Amino acid sequence: MGESSIPSPLRIGTRRSKLAIVQAESIRDRLKRTNPSMSIEIETLHTAGDRDKVTALPEMNAKSLWTTELEEKLTSGELDVIVHCLKDMPTTIPETCEITAIPPRDDPRDALIVQSGLPYQTLKDLPEGAVVGTSSVRRSAQLRRLYPHLRFANLRGNVETRLAKVDNPESEYTCMIMSAAGLERLGLSPRINQYLGSKDGGIFHAVGQGALGLEIRKGDVEMRKLLEQLGDRKSTLACLAERELLRTLEGGCSVPIGVETEWVQADELKMAAIVVSLDGSESVEDKIVTRIVTVDEAVTLGKDMAARLISAGAEAILKAITTNRPSKE
Numbered sequence: 001m002g003e004s005s006i007p008s009p010l011r012i013g014t015r016r017s018k019l020a021i022v023q024a025e026s027i028r029d030r031l032k033r034t035n036p037s038m039s040i041e042i043e044t045l046h047t048a049g050d051r052d053k054v055t056a057l058p059e060m061n062a063k064s065l066w067t068t069e070l071e072e073k074l075t076s077g078e079l080d081v082i083v084h085c086l087k088d089m090p091t092t093i094p095e096t097c098e099i100t101a102i103p104p105r106d107d108p109r110d111a112l113i114v115q116s117g118l119p120y121q122t123l124k125d126l127p128e129g130a131v132v133g134t135s136s137v138r139r140s141a142q143l144r145r146l147y148p149h150l151r152f153a154n155l156r157g158n159v160e161t162r163l164a165k166v167d168n169p170e171s172e173y174t175c176m177i178m179s180a181a182g183l184e185r186l187g188l189s190p191r192i193n194q195y196l197g198s199k200d201g202g203i204f205h206a207v208g209q210g211a212l213g214l215e216i217r218k219g220d221v222e223m224r225k226l227l228e229q230l231g232d233r234k235s236t237l238a239c240l241a242e243r244e245l246l247r248t249l250e251g252g253c254s255v256p257i258g259v260e261t262e263w264v265q266a267d268e269l270k271m272a273a274i275v276v277s278l279d280g281s282e283s284v285e286d287k288i289v290t291r292i293v294t295v296d297e298a299v300t301l302g303k304d305m306a307a308r309l310i311s312a313g314a315e316a317i318l319k320a321i322t323t324n325r326p327s328k329e
């Protein structure tokens with residue numbers, strides 16, 4: 001009614017985890033700042049990905065565990081926008097939906113958290129055989145390659161659950177790896193012992209890590225215009241380039257593809273990326289610096305990086321992983 005056809009109340013959908021709710025609230029608050037009279041509701045959904053906390057992530061295998069049910073509600077009109085961690089969004093989304101401009105990205109790096117009370121600060125400090133909790137093969141494969149003295153064990157659940165498991169002195173875990181952005185949003189950055197950027201003895205992060213994805217009904221022009229107010233050009237272009245790399249390599253969150261993008265000049269984007277075998281014994285990596293002004297150029301960068309990694313041997317590494325995976329269905 002009135003100035004536009006923005007629905008009232010505007011309904012934001014998200015997962016029912018503390019992190020998801022904090023993220024949805026931050027989008028609500030940013031919208032409220034520029035549109036004080038707007039009525040906004042947040043609806044949380046317990047998704048398939050939240051329900052199964054037992055199966056190790058690589059075996060769950062579906063790329064859309066956290067998005068499908070929300071997208072159904074978006075498509076049917078029960079929701080107007082979904083707020084998601086961009087890295088949990090499949091690179092191909094349903095025909096009926098689209099991603100809008102991406103808001104300013106938070107710290108995309110992974111971070112190390114050591115069990116409370118233990119004296120270690122960095123991966124290098126950890127003793128022989130120390131157990132790193134992570135269910136991400138991207139993280140474990142890269143760390144096996146760099147730190148052969150470490151061991152790895154699956155660690156699942158939401159951020160608070162994982163932290164409680166690691167902090168239990170009876171647990172097998174010495175430490176865990178999580179995204180810096182997720183920890184910061186939950187007020188847990190004081191627990192970060194080491195930021196794991198590739199320059200600092202760390203690893204390449206996941207595609208889209210640290211960014212939020214805002215998903216709307218395809219062609220919902222009013223919502224697109226509204227949410228564009230929150231978008232950040234540089235975050236959008238960098239994340240679109242990263243997602244195109246992943247889409248081209250047909251990755252998904254369960255394969256060891258890591259990436260880093262950095263704006264080195266006003267419009268020069270540097271992308272570095274790696275593909276690693278699960279045991280860390282094989283890897284290919286490359287780096288491209290190029291001028292990026294348009295979305296098409298960002299997409300081309302992602303494709304070019306994928307082509308370079310493939311010609312350097314990425315396909316063989318990825319194929320071996322897909323073939324050896326026990327539960328494909």
Ligand SMILES: NCc1[nH]cc(CCC(=O)O)c1CC(=O)O
Nearest residue numbers: 085088178179181182209210211
């Ligand atoms: N895979 C789970 C997931 N998806 C998004 C985040 C945090 C937010 C982000 O990194 O964008 C996390 C937790 C983590 O990886 O530590």
